[in-house]
Amino acid sequence: MEEQQQQNVLAAAFPTPPPFWQSFTPENLSSISSLRAAEPQSSSSKVEPDPATELPIRLLDLPAELRCLQPPEPPVEGLYRCFGDLYNMNDPLPSLEEQGIEQLYTPPLTPTSNNGGKHTDRALILKRIAKSLLLNFLELVGIMSVNPEQYQEKIQDLRTLFINFHHLLNEYRPHQARESLIQMMQTQLERSRAETQGIREMKMKVEGILEGLSHAKLAEEKENEESGNEVVEDRRDVWEALEREFG
Amino acid sequence: MADILTQLQDAVDQLANQFVASIYYVHKHHDLQTLSKTDTVRQQQKNEGEDPGDRNVDPYPADVFKDGQKELAQDLILKEQQIEYLISILPGLENNEKDQEQTIQQLEEELKIAEEERKEAVKEKEAVLARLDTVLRSVKRP
Numbered sequence: 504m505e506e507q508q509q510q511n512v513l514a515a516a517f518p519t520p521p522p523f524w525q526s527f528t529p530e531n532l533s534s535i536s537s538l539r540a541a542e543p544q545s546s547s548s549k550v551e552p553d554p555a556t557e558l559p560i561r562l563l564d565l566p567a568e569l570r571c572l573q574p575p576e577p578p579v580e581g582l583y584r585c586f587g588d589l590y591n592m593n594d595p596l597p598s599l600e601e602q603g604i605e606q607l608y609t610p611p612l613t614p615t616s617n618n619g620g621k622h623t624d625r626a627l628i629l630k631r632i633a634k635s636l637l638l639n640f641l642e643l644v645g646i647m648s649v650n651p652e653q654y655q656e657k658i659q660d661l662r663t664l665f666i667n668f669h670h671l672l673n674e675y676r677p678h679q680a681r682e683s684l685i686q687m688m689q690t691q692l693e694r695s696r697a698e699t700q701g702i703r704e705m706k707m708k709v710e711g712i713l714e715g716l717s718h719a720k721l722a723e724e725k726e727n728e729e730s731g732n733e734v735v736e737d738r739r740d741v742w743e744a745l746e747r748e749f750g
Numbered sequence: 751m752a753d754i755l756t757q758l759q760d761a762v763d764q765l766a767n768q769f770v771a772s773i774y775y776v777h778k779h780h781d782l783q784t785l786s787k788t789d790t791v792r793q794q795q796k797n798e799g800e801d802p803g804d805r806n807v808d809p810y811p812a813d814v815f816k817d818g819q820k821e822l823a824q825d826l827i828l829k830e831q832q833i834e835y836l837i838s839i840l841p842g843l844e845n846n847e848k849d850q851e852q853t854i855q856q857l858e859e860e861l862k863i864a865e866e867e868r869k870e871a872v873k874e875k876e877a878v879l880a881r882l883d884t885v886l887r888s889v890k891r892p
Contacts, residue, residue: 682842
């Protein structure tokens, strides 16, 4: 049996889900949420909870079948693998000085700092560097047309400019990641609202039809009392109304 | 959403490539000049066996060369303008991290509410559909 499974694992196009998915039954989920609600918030109330990092309360002494429902602590350090390469969890962007490159700009407030800095000056610096790149290239061509031997210095300048540009750009990445998250959430919100709206409208429509039907029925019953011949005609109206609505 | 930072990075890399390509073009295809009257432009011997490309200058006619130069220069300016445009549309230049976190939390709340509403609407819809179903069943075909 064990061997059989091993072979299946090897042959499968996708890896099987981790074994604990079977613990997520509706009963287990409801029982853990009731346990969580019962737990007094003594441990977390001491520190002001940071909503960004807050996790569901961790319960100790859980029955075995509920243990997998508790999310583990996110790893703080270590290595991870992505597309076959190993990465460190905390890999800070090395500063330009550490790489032995001259820093050409006064560092704007980094996007990770909380001191209320805006990034417009960052964009300004980027634009300046881009312009300097072009100007330096022009100078390089000029120098080379006069004395081709003296390219070294200008090439070095260009190199420094490029590295500075890239560095500034990559410092901005965490900021863009958050910004993308905001945009994604906004689209999701809009989609969800549109869906609700659509459902409501459909519901109204169906209710309208039901209303119409009940009127028709009442009329039909009246007609029934008066004469039986009209009934068929009346029912045909109902069917036509239905076809109009759903066709 | 398009990843503008990566686009920007690629654009800058392309600019660097264009620098190299421009210099290479000028270096490779410039015209040969005589420095004094006694000089003559030496005719290259075209040996079949030798690799003709690498070290030798391959002069273009003056107008073709000029056109090439002009095109390369225009491309450089164009790329520069692209870079500046990309910089100006970087997302969230106005926000700092705190604003972003607040927005994210707010959106999270709103999403929860919207999801609840959606579930409720689905329930209502199902109830109405069931009613419609019973009515339809009770109606006889004429």
